[in-house]
Amino acid sequence: xxxxxxxxxxxxxxxxxxxxxxxxxxxxxxxxxxxxxxxxxxxxxxxxxxxxxxxxxxxxxxxxxxxxxxxxxxxxxxxxxxxxxxxxxxxxxxxxxxxxxxxxxxxxxxxxxxxxxxxxxxxxxxxxxxxxxxxxxxxxxxxxxxxxxxxxxxxxxxxxxxxxxxxxxxxxxxxxxxxxxxxxxxxxxxxxxxxxxxxxxxxxxxxxxxxxxxxxxxxxxxxxxxxxxxxxxxxxxxx
Numbered sequence: 614x615x616x617x618x619x620x621x622x623x624x625x626x627x628x629x630x631x632x633x634x635x636x637x638x639x640x641x642x643x644x645x646x647x648x649x650x651x652x653x654x655x656x657x658x659x660x661x662x663x664x665x666x667x668x669x670x671x672x673x674x675x676x677x678x679x680x681x682x683x684x685x686x687x688x689x690x691x692x693x694x695x696x697x698x699x700x701x702x703x704x705x706x707x708x709x710x711x712x713x714x715x716x717x718x719x720x721x722x723x724x725x726x727x728x729x730x731x732x733x734x735x736x737x738x739x740x741x742x743x744x745x746x747x748x749x750x751x752x753x754x755x756x757x758x759x760x761x762x763x764x765x766x767x768x769x770x771x772x773x774x775x776x777x778x779x780x781x782x783x784x785x786x787x788x789x790x791x792x793x794x795x796x797x798x799x800x801x802x803x804x805x806x807x808x809x810x811x812x813x814x815x816x817x818x819x820x821x822x823x824x825x826x827x828x829x830x831x832x833x834x835x836x837x838x839x840x841x842x843x844x845x846x847x848x849x850x851x852x
């Protein structure tokens with residue numbers, strides 16, 4: 614074990630009880646952190662479904678949230694590893710840039726929306742529009758996802774171990790969707806693709822990183838048919 618790692622293990626977690634303290638004070642404390650700070654581990658108690666918990670963190674710290682959270686938890690995360698021991702409301706990890714967000718329960722709609730990077734892991738199910746307009750994030754959902762997931766997804770990877778709702782990948786750009794279950798329907802311009810060795814390697818790496826127990830061979834790959842990239846009058850009904 615390196616000296617830096619030994620030093621990190623000696624640092625006690627900062628405990629913040631939202632049942633007694635204000636969410637605004639937590640946000641101020643997290644936003645005041647610098648890369649040189651020794652407060653690298655945070656334990657948040659009694660979130661009680663409050664909104665915008667641990668939003669806008671820009672340093673590589675570990676944050677453990679003990680309970681359910683409301684909307685936009687871990688939004689704009691840039692480098693932190695944030696674990697939610699419960700369910701998450703709409704927009705969890707919205708616009709994330711880097712880092713890891715791990716939801717141990719279910720996630721409501723628009724999980725990982727517009728996110729540019731990082732890894733979002735959802736142990737349960739995700740509701741509608743999971744990964745909407747994703748721009749580079751990797752999302753692994755160990756359950757199923759709702760309708761319009763990966764709508765207008767531009768880049769990144771969405772891995773679904775369960776089923777998908779209607780209009781999966783509607784108006785998709787260059788993101789990849791790996792689904793082991795059955796989509797209710799595919800959206801406009803989304804089609805099944807032949808999986809290459811490179812695709813299998815991407816999927817295998819994401820399954821391993823997320824701790825998901827699944828066989829790569831069980832998945833199908835979906836991507837853009839690229840017929841909506843430019844307006845064509847014959848496709849007007851699909852826009």
